[in-house]
Amino acid sequence: MNFKDILHETYSALSANKVRSGLTMLGIVIGISSVIAMVSIGNGAQGSIKSSIQSAGSNLVTVTPGAQQGQGFQVSTGRGAARTLKPADAEAIAGEVASVKAVSAELTSRYQVAARGTNTNTSIVGVTTAYPDVRNVVIDEGSWITDQNLRNLSKVAVLGPTARNDLFGEGASATGQTIRINNVQFKVIGVTVSKGGTGFNNQDDMIFIPLTSAQKFLAGDTYVSSISVQVVDADSMKQVQQDITDLLLARHKISDPALADFSTFNQADLTAAISTVTQTFTILLGSVAGISLLVGGIGIMNMMLTTVTERTREIGLRKAVGAKRRDINRQFLAEAVALTFLGGVVGVILGWLISYGVTYFGILETQVTLSSVLLAFGVSAAIGIAFGYYPARRAAGLNPIDALRYE
């Protein structure tokens, strides 16, 4: 029995009962397409979270203050309340650590902001001129805070688009207007471009003022709440993080790193941690889809067993005219594999369409990877063999005499 004969037999057997073959195939189609769609959605979610982390600035090492933890007692204070980082620390990092591209010292706090009768509560960020580069912020209208503003303790403010909308209305021009932050008047000199409202802290709902002004008029102290350090490339991040730690320990005269009054935070670590989470999530989705694939496979086995029973006399006849076990085995295995393979092809197309639809309707930027398609094909062929094996073996093992007499 050559390959062409097997193809012909398979075709005529499957087309003899199109509805049944179709329904059985549907199980595989659903299984494969959900594997493809789920994995692509999982990958898309991972990509989306990663890009949202990157939008806060790329290759960042963030230094935040923390209360010094001594032996025997612990001062439990909020991180924001710790006043251990000074602007001089930021200057030292910029001056002494290698592979640093830019350093931005920030002082963030929430205040009530009022303008022309409306008011809102939002994050007020005291910034330097380095902030836009480090944090990927772009000016939409007006200008950014200048060195002169910083030197003169100017009462000027740059609004995030959400803050602008809250205070002045959707899309209104805010430059030149006056706002009151914590009852101190500031003049609006610019508005930033929207970055999209996803991520951990919405960078659109912020108001930026000169760091020196924030320290003088709002905080009344000279500390900063975080120092963002942009590193030249991703490979140097670990080294820079270590160098910053060493430098600040020395500056703060702390010999034991366990007692550090600050903490450094590597963006790559966060990305890696998130990746682990989303990967687990993808595996979870994939395995749920995999279960439906398994159910589809059982459907195949069920149909093949029915087919073998229905065609017992045919099997008997084939054996009587000289078919060997191997011939019968191949014929029925080919049927099962053809079912799963066709189901696999349709499933891949359907899965791709689903993930395309998810992207098209803007729910998530999905990615169908070649590996998931190959995996789906491999799995569907394997299912065909695995679930077709038992029925085919049963057919091949039939005794021709009994099979011919079967009613």
Add this chain to the structure above:
Amino acid sequence: MIEVKNVKKTYKVGETEKLDALKGVSFTIEDGEFVAIMGPSGSGKSTLMHILGCLDIPTSGKYFLDGKDVSSLSDDELADIRKGKIGFVFQSFNLLPRTTVLRNTMLPLVYAGIDGKKRKEKAVAALKAAGLDELHFSHLSNQLSGGQIQRVAISRALVNYPSLILADEPTGNLDTKTGEIVLGTFQKLNEEQGRTIILITHEHDVAEHAKRTISIRDGLIVEDKKHVQRKISHQNI
């Protein structure tokens, strides 16, 4: 040539009981003979047919087919013998459903590994020899009458030039007239092509169409004689 020497077949029935279907049967059939094996149901004729057709092996005794001892072969070895040397015609026809006459006839050639073009030539020759009109060749098996179906089955049996054609109650599901036509077809094949034919039947009328009748009862041969053949006129075929 067929040589059966003291063939016995015992079936297990349940745990301990045994059924002796054949209790020691011996005979020889030369090439070109037309033999009827006759006996009532339960006589062991079906068991004998299965052994002669290499579908089963005897419990003891020897069976030589064309000089080869086939009494102790494995399933797959028996399949090889069947595909080269034996053509079956069944009472219930056993054509493949939804399959053309031509493809049904070619079935043994598929397993014998003969290539596509030769298959068709051989199938057409066999169908013509079995007296089936060419216009039915591309019909599906369920579009044919009983007599036509049995002729397709006969052509399937002889398509690969087997040493032996085994017909198991070939007229059992046919009316008398159609049955005679089928028997006439066997006679014609026997005379014109010298095919060896073994006809298994329980009817005396049917057995008369052969040239020799082996009567079997309770697993033993009770009579083995050559006789005058009741001829079917070839005009009717």
